[in-house]
Amino acid sequence: MLARAVPKPRSLRRYAPSPDGQAAGCRRVHVAAGELRSAPAPATAARPFNQLPGNWKAGWLNLYRFWQEGGFHNIHNIMARKFQEFGPIYREKLGVYESVNIISPHDAATLFKSEGMLPERFSVPPWVAYRDFRNKPYGVLLKTGEAWRSDRLTLNKEVLSPQVMDSFVPLLSEVGEDFVQRARVQIKKSGRERWTADFTNELFRFALESVCHVLYGERLGLLQDFVDPEAQRFIDAVTLMFHTTSPMLYIPPALLRRLNAKTWRDHVQAWDAIFMQADKCIQNVYRDLRLHRKSTKEYTGILSSLLMQDKLPLDDIKASVTEMMAGGVDTTSMTLQWAMFELARSPSIQEQLRAEILAAKRDAEGDRVKMLKTIRLLKATIKETLRLHPVAVTLQRYTTQEVILQDYCIPPKTLVQVGLYAMGRDPKVFPRPEQFNPERWLAPGSKYFKGLGFGFGPRQCLGRRIAELEMQLFLVHMLENFKIETKRAVEVGTKFDLILIPDKPIHLTLRPLKSQA
Numbered sequence: 001m002l003a004r005a006v007p008k009p010r011s012l013r014r015y016a017p018s019p020d021g022q023a024a025g026c027r028r029v030h031v032a033a034g035e036l037r038s039a040p041a042p043a044t045a046a047r048p049f050n051q052l053p054g055n056w057k058a059g060w061l062n063l064y065r066f067w068q069e070g071g072f073h074n075i076h077n078i079m080a081r082k083f084q085e086f087g088p089i090y091r092e093k094l095g096v097y098e099s100v101n102i103i104s105p106h107d108a109a110t111l112f113k114s115e116g117m118l119p120e121r122f123s124v125p126p127w128v129a130y131r132d133f134r135n136k137p138y139g140v141l142l143k144t145g146e147a148w149r150s151d152r153l154t155l156n157k158e159v160l161s162p163q164v165m166d167s168f169v170p171l172l173s174e175v176g177e178d179f180v181q182r183a184r185v186q187i188k189k190s191g192r193e194r195w196t197a198d199f200t201n202e203l204f205r206f207a208l209e210s211v212c213h214v215l216y217g218e219r220l221g222l223l224q225d226f227v228d229p230e231a232q233r234f235i236d237a238v239t240l241m242f243h244t245t246s247p248m249l250y251i252p253p254a255l256l257r258r259l260n261a262k263t264w265r266d267h268v269q270a271w272d273a274i275f276m277q278a279d280k281c282i283q284n285v286y287r288d289l290r291l292h293r294k295s296t297k298e299y300t301g302i303l304s305s306l307l308m309q310d311k312l313p314l315d316d317i318k319a320s321v322t323e324m325m326a327g328g329v330d331t332t333s334m335t336l337q338w339a340m341f342e343l344a345r346s347p348s349i350q351e352q353l354r355a356e357i358l359a360a361k362r363d364a365e366g367d368r369v370k371m372l373k374t375i376r377l378l379k380a381t382i383k384e385t386l387r388l389h390p391v392a393v394t395l396q397r398y399t400t401q402e403v404i405l406q407d408y409c410i411p412p413k414t415l416v417q418v419g420l421y422a423m424g425r426d427p428k429v430f431p432r433p434e435q436f437n438p439e440r441w442l443a444p445g446s447k448y449f450k451g452l453g454f455g456f457g458p459r460q461c462l463g464r465r466i467a468e469l470e471m472q473l474f475l476v477h478m479l480e481n482f483k484i485e486t487k488r489a490v491e492v493g494t495k496f497d498l499i500l501i502p503d504k505p506i507h508l509t510l511r512p513l514k515s516q517a
Contacts, residue, residue: 046409054082054090056098063095063250072246073495076393076421083422089406095250099415100405101394103426105449107405108395108418112449112456116400118145119459122415126245129253130271139319140462141327154311155320155462158302165465166369167299171213172470173368176477178223179206183482183510193512198505199337204235207333208325210470211463215321216281217301230277237273238329240266242498278322320462328463330499331391332470338389339381339475341506342436344486349438353378354479372472380441382471386453387424388436391499394419395455420452421500478510485509 055062071078071094079101082090088104102108123142131138140151158164182202186195205222208231212220220231227235244267248256256264285303299305306317343350356377364370394417403410410416425433429450430440441447449456454464461467478484486508493503 052091053086056091056093059093080422103419109449120398122396126248126253137315137319139323141323175210196509203333207329211328234277237270241270245498339385344484380438384438390420482510
């Protein structure tokens with residue numbers, strides 16, 4: 001949806017060109033559809049780093065202008081505009097943070113395929129600052145180096161491997177079925193054979209219930225009319241955590257801490273509540289395991305499995321599971337909201353999906369695990385949703401070696417960002433990008449490094465498979481039981497609040513299918 005020493009975001013150093021105009025020692029990285037090789041570049045091939053286009057010489061002035069443009073909430077549109085202004089690569093400095101930004105899938109392939117065994121991403125400074133302030137351990141999301149790799153390899157087996165994915169399906173499907181029942185109750189209460197609402201909070205509660213069921217093997221009861229006050233505090237805390245993270249990406253958290261700024265105080269309060277809820281869930285699971293109250297024959301969640309294997313220290317398990325819980329709620333619920341919105345505006349795609357689900361269900365004889373393996377259009381629908389409405393504005397890596405991007409030599413330890421939102425809206429990459437068309441992912445032609453919604457390689461989203469299954473099963477349940485509708489003329493924009501969210505409420509209607517009435 002995670003070495004104690006996490007490096008602070010680095011300022012880029014100016015890379016001195018050699019006398020012939022090429023950055024000394026720079027090697028061209030060639031990327032074909034399935035290979036990577038490195039060879040000396042011709043002397044005149046690569047332009048020096050300090051010739052990159054962009055605004056990178058006045059960081060604080062740039063940050064002031066960025067703030068004037070409403071950049072904290074509009075960074076994705078500003079980035080898309082800058083690609084139009086500067087071309088497919090530009091260099092930028094905002095305050096103390098400097099980056100190189102790229103949009104081409106080929107450049108993304110070059111970047112990610114040269115990242116090495118220990119890739120580094122942007123470390124989210126406010127999250128690191130909170131853990132240092134409270135002396136909390138880092139999870140795998142924030143670790144680096146060999147400590148990250150060791151934890152990640154252990155967690156991959158429990159979270160990403162095909163062997164465990166089937167175990168997630170019953171847990172996630174149970175929550176989806178309960179959401180259907182909640183929807184039916186709300187429809188009956190309305191007296192109008194439909195449920196119309198802004199589903200932001202409903203989907204948030206669904207996503208939190210789902211991820212906790214997979215992580216802890218426990219239900220929090222969030223799909224009831226009455227929500228436990230502690231669970232509601234957690235819901236509010238995650239929202240506040242995301243909201244307060246955004247400004248601290250550009251203003252050093254240490255400065256806000258010294259000033260005792262409200263943003264910093266709210267951020268600490270939010271993480272305190274998140275860790276408190278996570279500790280409570282972890283203690284319950286740990287207690288149940290010690291008392292042997294949970295059967296070892298059935299799958300009881302990721303945390304139980306990690307504790308029983310005893311391959312990671314308890315503090316490391318707590319830190320990583322907490323990060324997965326906090327990061328896997330807003331991200332999944334928001335993608336589902338966008339998917340429902342796009343499907344509500346595309347009745348014909350809804351019908352195609354229902355036909356696919358019905359056929360897959362019949363062929364699998366009701367087995368959800370088998371059915372999920374054949375719903376290609378539904379999986380493409382999620383990909384298309386993430387293209388138009390990516391959770392993250394960018395994907396980032398620090399370069400581990402010199403690489404050539406757009407014929408510029410990029411030195412090691414440079415923060416390079418792939419503009420996901422801008423790429424998804426670029427007609428050179430996606431013809432008719434404004435059109436919601438899931439079949440573009442099933443049509444012939446290269447999709448090479450175009451579908452990066454969950455990242456790439458060893459640093460891809462740890463909760464990717466959970467999120468994919470959660471979204472697939474939710475949409476299956478919704479489409480099996482309801483028509484999803486909205487007002488056709490309504491246009492909804494986006495704003496950045498660490499993740500991309502709607503700029504105004506989205507009101508959707510669930511109407512029971514006649515065969516289900």
